[in-house]
Amino acid sequence: MKPEFVFYLLVFPGLLFTSVLGLLIGWVDRKVTARFTYRVGPPLFQNFNDFFKLLGKETIIVKEGVHSLFIVAPFIAFGVMVLISAIIGTALFYQYDLGADIIVVMYLLMIYSVMIILGGASTGNVYSSVGAGREIKLLLADELAFILICLVPIIKSGYQIKLDSILMAQVTNGAFIGSFSGLIAFIIGILCIQAKMALTPFSIPEAETELVEGPLMEYSGPPLAFWKLNQLMMYVAFPFLLILLFWGGFELIGIGILWAVLKYLSIVVLMIIIKNTNPRIRIDTALHFFWKIATPLAFIAIILAVFGY
């Protein structure tokens, strides 16, 4: 293992960068949401204050339930998020392969969902258990469509599964979003991400009004702080993944930095707009949407990609 790997994992595209950017983007989320309802919104460092405040609070461990799983789940999920962001970030910023490909990213994303399910179900609380059950159903709904849209860049880059090879194919041939299949896959990708992050049209597991944050309900103190941080780190990892797979990555020289920021912010703001203009749908509606609309469209995108469109 090379010494740069530690830097990649802990500082630049990994832990520190993703956490700080995630907490700042969390502010953008709250601010845009506030402007949507004609409010002022929180100050810039609000999420940092929330995080450090939660670190100092008491951790209550529920008497009934699996204690070890309850404590360990948020930290494993945090480690998974750090790994995902490091893998995506090194491919995106250094065009360098950390020894992992797109299949590993898919697996790690699934481990994250499994950790939410285990953490929620380990408390024995009814609301948490219902939230964990809904998370399973949502995972079943969005996973197939997500895997299918991940196949589109693989096919279009000439059956490469390395993230840096996919990026290089786009640098030489133009971004995949310019093609017909890439555009369909990108749109479905945004909706899948919305479901994976449990944002509002698909915020079924964490329905605040009925399930009071679902799987996170019994968490307090540092574990809750890390759950909140994980959710905000997804605001970094998922848009980066979409940019890497479909939108040609970043070109960090001169005016390219501005384009990079604009690309990233446009995806994030699009997600926030979808979140704020849609009501939460029922679980059967979500299943119907993903299985009967999104997945066939993703299949069409794959067929188009195979024929080169």
Add this chain to the structure above:
Amino acid sequence: MGWYNKRLAKSIWVFHMSASPCNNCDIEILDLLTPKYDIERLGIKLVGSVRHADVILLSGVINQKVAPRVKKIYEQAAKPCFVVGVGTCPSGGCCFNDSYNIVEKREDVIPIDMYIPGCPPKPEAMIEGVAKLIGVLNG
């Protein structure tokens, strides 16, 4: 602890506990979240679970039926957790003071740190009360 208290003062998550109120204070508490007052600009957020709460907003006289539940909910909260009594009811009982069903000693059920009197208190008064709590935390 000064640094931590400043973080706490900037990010107060509020849990709203109704201990047999007449619902008037509850409506006024919800006013705080509306665009006119927008308490989120002070970092205050309404949370649904008491495990996440830093401040419990208690409204209503505590009658004998809810008293054990109020006590249980307070014990479930992660400390440090402050209790703010909203309205005249938690402090003086208001017009329900001589009722047969309210508990005699409210301080035995739940330790209330601060009172915001009024029947119901205006949202401005509640914001002032929260600002005083923030001032105490900041030292």
